[in-house]
Amino acid sequence: MINNKNIIKGHLSMKMIRAVEDEIAFRYYKDQLMRCPVHLSIGQEAAAVGVCENLKSSDYILSNHRCHAHYLAKGGDLNSMICEIHGKANGCVGGRGGSMHLQDDSVNFLGSFPIVGSAIPLAIGVAMNIKRLKKNSIVVSFLGDGAVEEGSFHESLNFASVFKLPILFVVENNYYSIQTHIKDRQVSDNFTRFSNSNLIPSTRCDGNNFIDTFTNAKKIIKEVRKSKPYLLQLDTYRFVEHCGPNSDDHLKYRDGKELNHWLKKCPVSHIERLMLKNNIINQEYLIKLNSQIQRKVISAFNLAIRSPLPKSRDASKYSYAK
Amino acid sequence: MINNKNIIKGHLSMKMIRAVEDEIAFRYYKDQLMRCPVHLSIGQEAAAVGVCENLKSSDYILSNHRCHAHYLAKGGDLNSMICEIHGKANGCVGGRGGSMHLQDDSVNFLGSFPIVGSAIPLAIGVAMNIKRLKKNSIVVSFLGDGAVEEGSFHESLNFASVFKLPILFVVENNYYSIQTHIKDRQVSDNFTRFSNSNLIPSTRCDGNNFIDTFTNAKKIIKEVRKSKPYLLQLDTYRFVEHCGPNSDDHLKYRDGKELNHWLKKCPVSHIERLMLKNNIINQEYLIKLNSQIQRKVISAFNLAIRSPLPKSRDASKYSYAK
Amino acid sequence: MQNKTTYSLSESLRVTLERLMKKDKRIILFGEGIDDNSAMFQTTKGLTKLFGKERVVEMPLSENCFTGAAIGSSILGDKVVVNLQRVEFSLLALEQIFNNAAKIYYGSNGQHMSRTVFRMVVGRGWGQGPVHAQSLESVFSSIPGLKVFMPVFPSEGCQLLAEAINDNNPVIFIEHRWCHYNLEKFNPWKINLSQKINAIKKLSNGKDLSIVSNGYHSSEIFTLLKIFKKFGISIDHLHLRKLNPLEIDAVYSSLKKTGRLLIVDSGQLKQGINSEILSRVFEKGLNLKLPPIRMGLPDHPVPSSRGFIKSVYPNYLSIAENIFKLLNIKKDKSLKIFNQIDSIIKRTSVDVPINDFKGPF
Amino acid sequence: MQNKTTYSLSESLRVTLERLMKKDKRIILFGEGIDDNSAMFQTTKGLTKLFGKERVVEMPLSENCFTGAAIGSSILGDKVVVNLQRVEFSLLALEQIFNNAAKIYYGSNGQHMSRTVFRMVVGRGWGQGPVHAQSLESVFSSIPGLKVFMPVFPSEGCQLLAEAINDNNPVIFIEHRWCHYNLEKFNPWKINLSQKINAIKKLSNGKDLSIVSNGYHSSEIFTLLKIFKKFGISIDHLHLRKLNPLEIDAVYSSLKKTGRLLIVDSGQLKQGINSEILSRVFEKGLNLKLPPIRMGLPDHPVPSSRGFIKSVYPNYLSIAENIFKLLNIKKDKSLKIFNQIDSIIKRTSVDVPINDFKGPF
Ligand SMILES: Cc1ncc(C[n+]2csc(CCOP(=O)(O)OP(=O)(O)O)c2C)c(N)n1
Ligand SMILES: Cc1ncc(C[n+]2csc(CCOP(=O)(O)OP(=O)(O)O)c2C)c(N)n1
Numbered sequence A, B: 001m002i003n004n005k006n007i008i009k010g011h012l013s014m015k016m017i018r019a020v021e022d023e024i025a026f027r028y029y030k031d032q033l034m035r036c037p038v039h040l041s042i043g044q045e046a047a048a049v050g051v052c053e054n055l056k057s058s059d060y061i062l063s064n065h066r067c068h069a070h071y072l073a074k075g076g077d078l079n080s081m082i083c084e085i086h087g088k089a090n091g092c093v094g095g096r097g098g099s100m101h102l103q104d105d106s107v108n109f110l111g112s113f114p115i116v117g118s119a120i121p122l123a124i125g126v127a128m129n130i131k132r133l134k135k136n137s138i139v140v141s142f143l144g145d146g147a148v149e150e151g152s153f154h155e156s157l158n159f160a161s162v163f164k165l166p167i168l169f170v171v172e173n174n175y176y177s178i179q180t181h182i183k184d185r186q187v188s189d190n191f192t193r194f195s196n197s198n199l200i201p202s203t204r205c206d207g208n209n210f211i212d213t214f215t216n217a218k219k220i221i222k223e224v225r226k227s228k229p230y231l232l233q234l235d236t237y238r239f240v241e242h243c244g245p246n247s248d249d250h251l252k253y254r255d256g257k258e259l260n261h262w263l264k265k266c267p268v269s270h271i272e273r274l275m276l277k278n279n280i281i282n283q284e285y286l287i288k289l290n291s292q293i294q295r296k297v298i299s300a301f302n303l304a305i306r307s308p309l310p311k312s313r314d315a316s317k318y319s320y321a322k
Numbered sequence C, D: 001m002q003n004k005t006t007y008s009l010s011e012s013l014r015v016t017l018e019r020l021m022k023k024d025k026r027i028i029l030f031g032e033g034i035d036d037n038s039a040m041f042q043t044t045k046g047l048t049k050l051f052g053k054e055r056v057v058e059m060p061l062s063e064n065c066f067t068g069a070a071i072g073s074s075i076l077g078d079k080v081v082v083n084l085q086r087v088e089f090s091l092l093a094l095e096q097i098f099n100n101a102a103k104i105y106y107g108s109n110g111q112h113m114s115r116t117v118f119r120m121v122v123g124r125g126w127g128q129g130p131v132h133a134q135s136l137e138s139v140f141s142s143i144p145g146l147k148v149f150m151p152v153f154p155s156e157g158c159q160l161l162a163e164a165i166n167d168n169n170p171v172i173f174i175e176h177r178w179c180h181y182n183l184e185k186f187n188p189w190k191i192n193l194s195q196k197i198n199a200i201k202k203l204s205n206g207k208d209l210s211i212v213s214n215g216y217h218s219s220e221i222f223t224l225l226k227i228f229k230k231f232g233i234s235i236d237h238l239h240l241r242k243l244n245p246l247e248i249d250a251v252y253s254s255l256k257k258t259g260r261l262l263i264v265d266s267g268q269l270k271q272g273i274n275s276e277i278l279s280r281v282f283e284k285g286l287n288l289k290l291p292p293i294r295m296g297l298p299d300h301p302v303p304s305s306r307g308f309i310k311s312v313y314p315n316y317l318s319i320a321e322n323i324f325k326l327l328n329i330k331k332d333k334s335l336k337i338f339n340q341i342d343s344i345i346k347r348t349s350v351d352v353p354i355n356d357f358k359g360p361f
């Protein structure tokens, strides 16, 4: 189900995402140039990459506030994203949206929508269009464990099932909505119970394990291409605060043991250790890779910093479509 | 679980509801005095009565557009209801609401809310109040199979479960939302799948069988009084059109066989036959009962007809509470 | 069918949907009960037979989801008409409409469009009550990114619906239930559907007073002014059928002529379209001979009983009274006019648009 | 803690919640994250410890359900404060707010009340973008049955919050995020919480011009007018803190004195509170020396990048320009004033309320 090429590609994508977000975190308060809320996916990279590596460029994805990993994993342009986060005119939405509002037609990234649950019905509509016009695509709707509590999720499951839509719901379960643990919000952390009740098949797996995620996603997406909806729950964990660049472990809303458990399960190190152990890559490769990545990342930030802000007189542009 | 007294009382209540709604149907277009949309429960009486006969007057219920049976079964005043449907000043909400907006504090009928799914979250709040203040009550939320498709229902199930609320969800499944069959809207007509996924216990039973409904409700309500949420699905059927007094069988959206199956299962005749067979009542009792009921019904209509309309200058009363 | 000479607004809308859907496969319909006997007040009657269930899509009872789905599907190029039998049902979907439909073009820097039309019916009469008779047109027209059209007469209904469907922006298309019964002699099969129409149509030409109206009141005033004309009272009647973008140059030029203004708004009086019009006139510094008068819905919900209704909606009498006031018409003349108005009023009950209307909705 | 002498608006709101909840057990709080470290921008900090999880109820992510639950619970006598970190989250719950909260008293013929307060924060700055910075105050204040309060200064925040909680109607309580940082010397532990306050507070007294403002602009103008005063320009500044019911007698009497009007509205320009105020002034036939000017949000979403922001919000410069225009102030004098304004502007960046604001929200 997974070959070395897949692993190498997935690893690269995850490394890149991690490096980008580490850099955002590092510069966020130092530079004060990314003046918008940022929700980092550090710790959750395997979910985005494990799914998106199985997608074709003709497939669509929709995402939420925590969207950087999804965007990059789908092939989104690093420069466009970093410029957008810097509020620059050459950002992927021209500075109109910032970190939470990425949209990029060129890679069928139909957008991140920061109101929790808001993107799910949009994804349903995309799937309906695909199905009616017999397009050769599927749509993936990424959502968090919090979004599971919104009515829109449940309405959407019913739609997917009734209309037999080519949609994959990926629930990234990081156990928290901001600082509130799932046990204070729901009676179970197993969301397959909701796909079950809609007769939608589902799989739950370790979202920090790239290989598991990739192989499950691969199998599942084959089904979705036959216009069968599916739900994939990926258990994972974010390493920094809900919104912003820092750790917030001192707040103690997350149990120390839980935290350590997950830190040990870092998806990037995990796959890297495995690749080294199996001689898929060696240290030399990693060193070269790291510096290549670092160069790209730095160059994106440099571009963003020297790019112009949008003109205030353009604020009213795109108010209405012609 | 059920004794003859229960049966006699339930039968009486169902007979009364049937007689009232038959009279509404009979007069609706003839008199043209009930100038508001009416959603009749003819055929669904056992559901309302089977549940409400197990409630105390301190218990609360909330209902939807199809609310006459719920209101009367909870002990609501016949005159107030008929006057309200006639738009008269002495209706239970002074003519402000009409048939779909009954509210009556005196019997803890907290109201019927005609936007589908709208009353369910209200019922959750009522349950939260009951629980926090350790009141000796429960709340029943009546809803239809259509409401199951609204996000508010699913959000509410989660709330009931997380907060362990003293709430009973009664889903009256009449298989249709207006003229659309459940199979065109959902993948199953078994709604216990949604309570299951929220770890809420549930029972599905023949809602046209008063004895089944009553005994199940009795057992369940005992549990709900211990602050455990529960879902009761009652399968039933409406005998006339969705909204209005007439049969709409000529439209053929309901299969003739299906229709006949249910007409044979009329909840009122069913219990009546059984009572006669078991000598709980005799024909003489029935004749007397019918005429008593008829007298009450006619007197309510007479009252409504001769009661004054509200004054137009009072339209702005109750705009804001002092 | 095509030999009829007079069409109601609802018939006209149906014809228009059929004509447009025949020409453009991207047009699809979403809604509850659009494929049943009621067929969105007959406006979608028979369309499933013509275009199939994939283009006339019967929806589960999930307004939020299908509104979002309409937007999502339109991002990929569909033109989706969402059919809601009541404005109120949209309240479950305003997050989608305000945040996604209204903002996707702006927020995507022009990459994505929401080519959606949200048909919503405003209920009235037959005891509709608080949550089946709300007027939310002013709420929608205050949201940047939405357009708001409101047809009253059959032929403009065709044109507005075509314009809405072909617009690249989300359009809230508000139909006053009673307008469905408005009749017009014309052929909806022949009317030009590719020509854009003005926001304001002048329904009568006069010099004494400018009346701006929208929704069902436009047809009431149309009737009313026939009587006033007989008495030599000459009124400029401007019928506003596009609420957003709000283009009211015609109001300014009318006022320059008449110097008197009455606005009869189908929506809330407070913060309504009427307020915006008055504000613009005021800002422009146009001099009026008398302070303007505006009418609209009062600051409370719409009650069910017909007993209340007289104090709820602007009506023939209250509109006429304000005309008298603005034109300073003497008692004896106004009494004569009142008498003629009375004869219209007596024709139908207060809670129905036409005599054989029997509800339920 | 109780020895402080200066309080911010957010601190003041917290103190008020604590004081009221101590006295009245029926007051309960609903919300997401009200019990976490962010604690609704610190306004609910520590309240769980004091009042328990049954009265400070952390909610699942289901705005529609908990809004309805708040209304349901209030029908039985609770006074429920619903806390939403952003106005936009309420869009998922408008069906409950418009149909149930706003109409239950009317619709039940006075039997039931919705004693609910919906706190909603309007975001601004630090790149909030299209769906975290909307101003929907004018939408809410157009709905019959809702009251709308909008605190700007700390002490009035205490009073308005107390009044809202004790009101027998649903109150939309809108807090502009930047107002949370406003400071005032007073003691929120001592301030009288049972006295109702006027809809309008006069912040400065003058004779040349009337300025009506609300939201964060009221504090901006408060600062700005100190400069104008130095130049002998005397302005009546009316700060509107209750948007509905809208009581504006103070505006009329101010206008009789000044004859000139500028409205600076925190909400949408179009169909805003500003439009309603202008309309009422116009209807009343008050004679102004010059046409009024109004300012508010433009007809597009709020973009994220600080590059755009100058053309989005009314600001010191654009407000000053309109004052110059209305007072016909000569170039040389206006330049001097501009220079002084520049020194305020330079103090903070365009996208933060205070220098050490670092978002994220
Ligand atoms: C409707 C709505 N309610 C509240 C919020 C505030 N909010 C932003 S992210 C978030 C947590 C969402 O949790 P989850 O879906 O699990 O995603 P995660 O942040 O854990 O990735 C919340 C409550 C919002 N954006 N939208
Ligand atoms: C949100 C909303 N959508 C649509 C409607 C129109 N409507 C009224 S009743 C009804 C059918 C509801 O079906 P169900 O819940 O099964 O109740 P039943 O009428 O069968 O008793 C519909 C669609 C409404 N009132 N509210």
Ligand SMILES: [Mg+2]
Binding pocket: A144, A145, A146, A172, A173, A174, A175, A176, A177, A178
């Ligand atoms: Mg989460």
Ligand SMILES: [Mg+2]
Binding pocket: B144, B145, B146, B172, B173, B174, B175, B176, B177, B178
């Ligand atoms: Mg049903």
